Amino acid sequence: MTIQSAVSASAMLNAAAARLLAAGIDTPRNDAKLLLAEAYAVTPADVEKAVLLGRPLAAPFDRPAESGRIGSDISIGAESPCTAQADTTADGHDDKGFATAAYQRFEAMIERRERREPLQYIVGHAPFRYLDLQVGPGVFIPRPETETVVQVAIDWLANQWLKAPRLVDLCAGSGAIGLALATEVRSSQVWAVERSDDALQWARRNEYATFGCSGDSKRGSVRSRRSVKDGSFAAPSGKRDGAIPGDAPRAAMADRGQSMGSVVSDLRCNYRLIQGDATDATTLAELDGTVDAVVTNPPYIPADQIPQQPEVRDHDPAEALYGGSVDGLCIPERILLRAANLLRTGGALIMEHDSSQGDSLVAFAVAHGFVDAHTGEDLTGRSRYLFAVRR
Numbered sequence: 001m002t003i004q005s006a007v008s009a010s011a012m013l014n015a016a017a018a019r020l021l022a023a024g025i026d027t028p029r030n031d032a033k034l035l036l037a038e039a040y041a042v043t044p045a046d047v048e049k050a051v052l053l054g055r056p057l058a059a060p061f062d063r064p065a066e067s068g069r070i071g072s073d074i075s076i077g078a079e080s081p082c083t084a085q086a087d088t089t090a091d092g093h094d095d096k097g098f099a100t101a102a103y104q105r106f107e108a109m110i111e112r113r114e115r116r117e118p119l120q121y122i123v124g125h126a127p128f129r130y131l132d133l134q135v136g137p138g139v140f141i142p143r144p145e146t147e148t149v150v151q152v153a154i155d156w157l158a159n160q161w162l163k164a165p166r167l168v169d170l171c172a173g174s175g176a177i178g179l180a181l182a183t184e185v186r187s188s189q190v191w192a193v194e195r196s197d198d199a200l201q202w203a204r205r206n207e208y209a210t211f212g213c214s215g216d217s218k219r220g221s222v223r224s225r226r227s228v229k230d231g232s233f234a235a236p237s238g239k240r241d242g243a244i245p246g247d248a249p250r251a252a253m254a255d256r257g258q259s260m261g262s263v264v265s266d267l268r269c270n271y272r273l274i275q276g277d278a279t280d281a282t283t284l285a286e287l288d289g290t291v292d293a294v295v296t297n298p299p300y301i302p303a304d305q306i307p308q309q310p311e312v313r314d315h316d317p318a319e320a321l322y323g324g325s326v327d328g329l330c331i332p333e334r335i336l337l338r339a340a341n342l343l344r345t346g347g348a349l350i351m352e353h354d355s356s357q358g359d360s361l362v363a364f365a366v367a368h369g370f371v372d373a374h375t376g377e378d379l380t381g382r383s384r385y386l387f388a389v390r391r
Contacts, residue, residue: 009050009057012036016110023114031119032110038123039106057102116310128176130183134205135174138198140320142176145378146297146352149385150180152376153295153350156387157185162292164189168342170278170296170335171195173320175203177295179210182271190271191287193278196319200275207273279334287342294339297352302328305354328354333364336386340369343390351386358383 013032020028037044040057050057112122120126120141126133128142129150135141157165165185169178169192178192194200276283278298300323307313312321324330332353339349349370353361358375365373370388378384 007056008054009036009047010054012057012106013047013051016106019110020113023116025113025116031113034119035109035113035122036106039109040102056099116314118311118315121315126174128174129180131176131179131206131210133174133176133179134202134209136202137315138196138317139202140173140199140316142174145384146176147180148376148378149295149297149350149352150177150184152385152387153181153293153348154184156348156350157188157293160292163187165292166287166290167191168284168287168291168294168296168339169193170294170338171298171320172203172273173199173297175206175210175273177297178271178273179206181295183210186270188270191284192271192273193276193283194273195275195277196317197275198317199320200273203273207271211271279331279338281338281341283338284342289341290344291342291347292344293348293350294342295350296335296339298335299323299331300328300352300354300357302326302354302356323354327357327360329357329360329364332357332361336361336365336370336388337368340390345390347390349386349388349390352384353386355382355384358386361386362388 013029013036016032016036017029020031025031033044033047036057037047040047042057047057109122113119118141120135121137124134124136126135126141129147133142153167157167165188167178167181167185167188167190169175169181169190172178172192172194175192175194178190181188182190192203194203274284278296299320301307301321303322303324303326305328307316307321322328323332332351335351336349339351343349349365351361353375362373362375365386365388369391371391373386373388375383376385376387
């Protein structure tokens with residue numbers, strides 16, 4: 001089936017959705033809508049508007065780009081560039097050329113999705129809480145389950161009233177957890193650790209996109225050598241006076257009357273991304289005993305439970321998926337032991353895990369220096385994360 005560029009958005013969407021359904025995609029219409037929006041540089045809402053009005057998508061030249069897009073205030077009507085006689089607009093834009101190129105992009109995207117390439121790899125980004133992270137081959141795609149893990153950490157920090165909490169993201173991947181914490185818990189100091197060369201490059205891109213700071217290897221290695229004692233980081237953690245809740249960054253910004261420029265500058269100084277083995281005792285050894293919370297999504301899939309979805313099985317990097325043993329607990333247990341050394345007394349570990357691993361990890365945590373250990377559920381009601389406090 002060929003998707004024609006000059007027909008209505010509804011016809012394009014329906015034709016693409018039918019192709020994706022035939023390819024075994026679980027959410028064919030949603031995926032087709034997101035790809036159509038990406039190809040035409042508009043928002044999904046713009047696509048729905050065009051579908052509702054029965055019109056083609058128009059070139060988005062009405063306003064400047066926002067967050068990397070050309071614009072979303074598209075013109076939908078009889079003078080759509082897909083149907084209008086004029087090839088150019090008054091300001092010189094080649095609308096006919098744009099429509100042709102957008103259609104070709106859309107067709108190529110649909111073909112890639114039919115081959116079960118992840119949607120996020122095709123569009124090049126994935127939403128995570130308030131962030132839009134760059135992703136592609138070599139990095140694990142952030143999942144909604146991990147957003148729950150971050151929220152648990154933020155809620156816990158809010159009740160601690162720490163002035164400058166020290167937080168560590170082990171197995172950082174795309175940087176999702178650490179960047180979310182650094183941007184939502186504005187007063188925090190965040191260290192993120194990733195071993196994979198490929199994943200580290202994606203995390204550095206996201207660091208740059210979030211903070212506007214250099215994401216090259218020189219910066220990461222230099223910053224990782226700075227010790228806690230040289231004044232580069234916050235004072236030792238613990239109960240602090242005059243603190244603000246960890247989950248009220250925007251209110252704090254408004255109260256202090258800070259400009260967005262100064263806020264970004266402050267946040268940039270609060271995030272450190274380094275390359276290393278998250279289970280190695282020498283990684284971030286200078287922080288041992290001072291960290292307020294370790295928040296992590298380590299590899300944990302049991303070796304004999306190979307995912308059925310091609311998007312996961314064939315595209316997510318294996319080192320980000322499998323927990324290193326038949327039960328998948330080898331790496332999570334090693335991460336737990338490293339967290340036990342990093343955390344101060346009273347510090348918290350929040351670690352994502354497989355739904356089958358909750359009881360085992362609770363028992364392991366209690367046996368290795370943690371109290372108040374329990375599992376929490378994700379939005380589907382499955383056991384999804386371990387919460388434990390360092391004794």
